[in-house]
Amino acid sequence: MCGTTDGESDRADRSAHDKDQDQEPGREQDKDSDASGDDVHDAERAQFSALLEDSAEDLYDNAPCGYLSTLLDGRIAKVNTTLLDWLGHTRAELVGRKRFSDLLTVGGRLYHETHFAPLLAMQGQVSGIALELKAADGSRLPVLVTSVVKTGTDGQPLLIRTTVFDARDRRAYEQELLRARKEAERAQEVAEAERMRLHQVLAILQNSLLPPALPEVPGMEAAAYYHTASADQLGGDFYDLFALGDGRWGFFLGDVCGKGPEAAAVTSLIRYTLRAASLHAGDPAQALDTLNAALLERYTGNDPRYCTTIAGTLTPRGGDLHVTVASGGHPPALLLRADGTAHYLPTPGGMLVGIMPRPHFTPATTVLRPGDTMLLYTDGLTEARTADGPRYSEEALHAFAGTLAPAGAQQTVNAMTGLLESFGDGLDDDTALLALGIPAPDTHTGGAR
Amino acid sequence: MDVVSRNNVTVTGQTGAPVIMLAHGFGCDQNMWHLVVPVLAERFQVVLFDYVGSGRSDLTAWDQQRYGSLDGYATDVLEICSELELSDVVFVGHSVSAMVGVVAAAREPQRFGKLVMVAPSPCYIDDPRTDYVGGFSAADIDELLESLDSNYLGWAAAMAPVIMGNPDRPELGQELTNSFCATDPGMAAVFARTTFLSDSRSELASVRVPTLVLECAQDAIAPREVGAFVHAAVPGSRLVTLEATGHCPQLSAPQATAREISAFAGAAR
Numbered sequence: 001m002c003g004t005t006d007g008e009s010d011r012a013d014r015s016a017h018d019k020d021q022d023q024e025p026g027r028e029q030d031k032d033s034d035a036s037g038d039d040v041h042d043a044e045r046a047q048f049s050a051l052l053e054d055s056a057e058d059l060y061d062n063a064p065c066g067y068l069s070t071l072l073d074g075r076i077a078k079v080n081t082t083l084l085d086w087l088g089h090t091r092a093e094l095v096g097r098k099r100f101s102d103l104l105t106v107g108g109r110l111y112h113e114t115h116f117a118p119l120l121a122m123q124g125q126v127s128g129i130a131l132e133l134k135a136a137d138g139s140r141l142p143v144l145v146t147s148v149v150k151t152g153t154d155g156q157p158l159l160i161r162t163t164v165f166d167a168r169d170r171r172a173y174e175q176e177l178l179r180a181r182k183e184a185e186r187a188q189e190v191a192e193a194e195r196m197r198l199h200q201v202l203a204i205l206q207n208s209l210l211p212p213a214l215p216e217v218p219g220m221e222a223a224a225y226y227h228t229a230s231a232d233q234l235g236g237d238f239y240d241l242f243a244l245g246d247g248r249w250g251f252f253l254g255d256v257c258g259k260g261p262e263a264a265a266v267t268s269l270i271r272y273t274l275r276a277a278s279l280h281a282g283d284p285a286q287a288l289d290t291l292n293a294a295l296l297e298r299y300t301g302n303d304p305r306y307c308t309t310i311a312g313t314l315t316p317r318g319g320d321l322h323v324t325v326a327s328g329g330h331p332p333a334l335l336l337r338a339d340g341t342a343h344y345l346p347t348p349g350g351m352l353v354g355i356m357p358r359p360h361f362t363p364a365t366t367v368l369r370p371g372d373t374m375l376l377y378t379d380g381l382t383e384a385r386t387a388d389g390p391r392y393s394e395e396a397l398h399a400f401a402g403t404l405a406p407a408g409a410q411q412t413v414n415a416m417t418g419l420l421e422s423f424g425d426g427l428d429d430d431t432a433l434l435a436l437g438i439p440a441p442d443t444h445t446g447g448a449r
Numbered sequence: 450m451d452v453v454s455r456n457n458v459t460v461t462g463q464t465g466a467p468v469i470m471l472a473h474g475f476g477c478d479q480n481m482w483h484l485v486v487p488v489l490a491e492r493f494q495v496v497l498f499d500y501v502g503s504g505r506s507d508l509t510a511w512d513q514q515r516y517g518s519l520d521g522y523a524t525d526v527l528e529i530c531s532e533l534e535l536s537d538v539v540f541v542g543h544s545v546s547a548m549v550g551v552v553a554a555a556r557e558p559q560r561f562g563k564l565v566m567v568a569p570s571p572c573y574i575d576d577p578r579t580d581y582v583g584g585f586s587a588a589d590i591d592e593l594l595e596s597l598d599s600n601y602l603g604w605a606a607a608m609a610p611v612i613m614g615n616p617d618r619p620e621l622g623q624e625l626t627n628s629f630c631a632t633d634p635g636m637a638a639v640f641a642r643t644t645f646l647s648d649s650r651s652e653l654a655s656v657r658v659p660t661l662v663l664e665c666a667q668d669a670i671a672p673r674e675v676g677a678f679v680h681a682a683v684p685g686s687r688l689v690t691l692e693a694t695g696h697c698p699q700l701s702a703p704q705a706t707a708r709e710i711s712a713f714a715g716a717a718r
Binding site: 074101108121129130178 | 474475476477480481483544585586589590591592593594595596597598599600645667668669670694695696697700701
């Protein structure tokens with residue numbers, strides 16, 4: 001308590017008296033005993049008075065906190081003994097000679113001038129500001145300072161009253177907290193920077209596993225999209241579209257089991273193996289045979305690595321594209337026809353690539369005519385959780401494609417991208433889309449990724 | 450976010466009258482001017498704002514690099530001038546803002562008609578090499594940063610949601626002690642460093658507009674020697690010493706401060 005005023009000793013006396021009354025046993029029951037009770041109070045009151053006979057001056061001077069009054073220009077007009085003792089100054093050294101800010105450290109003075117004084121002027125009071133006082137011997141005393149502007153009856157400020165609390169223990173504790181917080185902030189910054197760096201590396205790696213842009217194929221429209229489920233993980237989906245020579249084109253799209261760096265290494269092997277194999281293979285099934293052998297050879301024993309893939313070739317014939325595909329355990333391609341219908345190109349029974357020494361891959365053929373589009377996708381699309389709960393499905397995708405057809409490659413990919421976004425958090429796996437088609441006669445748009 | 454909301458721009462006073470732009474310094478925000486605004490608003494159009502990182506500015510617009518130099522704060526001023534299509538502005542900069550005004554006027558002279566530098570200091574750190582006395586050492590500035598830290602201990606947790614207008618925690622909506630001028634401690638530390646570690650002495654000579662240097666008789670931050678230095682360095686400047694104590698004459702001697710600004714701003718060039 002530090003609000004020393006003239007009436008203080010009287011108030012302390014009275015409140016002690018009141019408290020005593022509250023605790024008096026049996027008072028409620030026996031009102032007649034009030035007279036004898038008053039005798040007790042009188043005796044105690046006399047005792048308290050003896051203890052509290054100190055004057056307002058004494059309470060002010062020896063209060064358990066520093067107390068000082070300053071003029072509006074900061075000059076010290078009055079200071080109590082407690083504060084003088086803390087600082088090791090005499091009254092004569094301070095009163096009329098020093099300003100409050102002279103007692104502060106230089107940094108504290110800057111803070112006082114830029115924060116404390118303006119706040120005090122605007123609010124009329126400032127409370128609990130941590131500052132350091134400079135003692136006469138050069139030592140520093142951490143304090144908590146509260147100031148109030150005393151105004152005259154006309155509302156004009158007259159002087160500033162300031163209480164000063166010793167805050168050595170508190171400050172030590174606060175500094176400990178501050179240090180811990182700064183350390184935590186630094187650690188978080190480092191972790192955040194590391195995470196950003198990892199994301200960058202992953203993004204670069206991920207891009208290296210996909211074609212930087214789809215090639216321009218004469219008379220054909222191609223579009224692709226890759227959704228990365230997590231910025232912290234490399235995905236295992238892949239696709240590509242590339243020239244085979246003689247006007248023919250090869251393509252594939254697939255999904256490696258697993259995620260992360262190991263899956264990325266497999267993806268890299270698959271991509272280059274399939275590209276090379278497609279150049280020499282008689283048909284896509286043969287290319288998958290070669291990939292199967294490469295995976296078996298590379299990943300033996302207790303670290304089997306496999307994938308699902310659909311690979312194919314495009315052969316232009318008189319404005320149409322003859323398509324041959326082979327599937328190794330991959331969801332079937334979806335055909336969006338110019339007549340507005342949509343159906344799957346069934347490739348049932350194909351085996352996972354990289355598991356069996358003598359695999360069987362399911363071939364299929366179709367012809368794309370102007371306005372037709374073929375969509376390849378990974379099961380991130382069909383196995384996404386819908387808002388209603390169940391997973392999306394090949395049936396639902398079929399129905400969606402039915403409402404979409406006829407649609408060009410880019411239009412199809414755009415619609416599918418919108419569908420993927422509509423799943424929100426339900427889309428928890430990487431998803432690759434690759435659409436190939438022949439533009440309808442009046443809507444030619446260039447290939448884009 | 451548009452510049453007006455970003456910098457919490459307030460326009461008051463006489464529409465169509467000459468424009469006075471009041472720029473706060475380090476430590477507070479446009480509230481600093483509340484005692485002089487009523488006087489100035491009688492004759493002028495008065496533009497007030499908070500720098501990004503101060504007061505009720507949009508803290509999401511904060512950029513550590515941009516606001517790590519006076520040029521970044523000058524950009525705030527110029528963007529406000531551009532947004533409000535101001536020209537021939539009487540720019541009144543308190544403390545560090547006096548130098549922000551110098552930087553801004555050098556970049557886009559056509560915006561500014563006059564400068565008023567209130568308690569300016571082009572360099573707070575002593576420079577023994579040139580016998581320049583700024584009043585402080587680099588270690589003193591570190592001490593100030595410590596003071597900032599110890600007084601903002603609870604800020605980030607308690608104040609940020611209030612400043613950001615977070616409605617999820619209504620218990621924080623009540624007026625907090627010392628909430629005037631409260632701001633993010635990290636941003637305040639950057640502003641403090643920029644303010645007290647910048648050296649703009651060489652830029653004073655570039656000032657081409659009529660300039661009033663308003664200093665206080667007793668200023669612990671910008672002592673009389675610094676006021677004299679600024680006055681000597683700015684070509685053709687006028688120096689007025691206010692019978693005021695402290696670094697903020699707009700609070701400690703608002704009538705005299707407003708009178709001087711008004712007389713200077715209203716005078717023919």
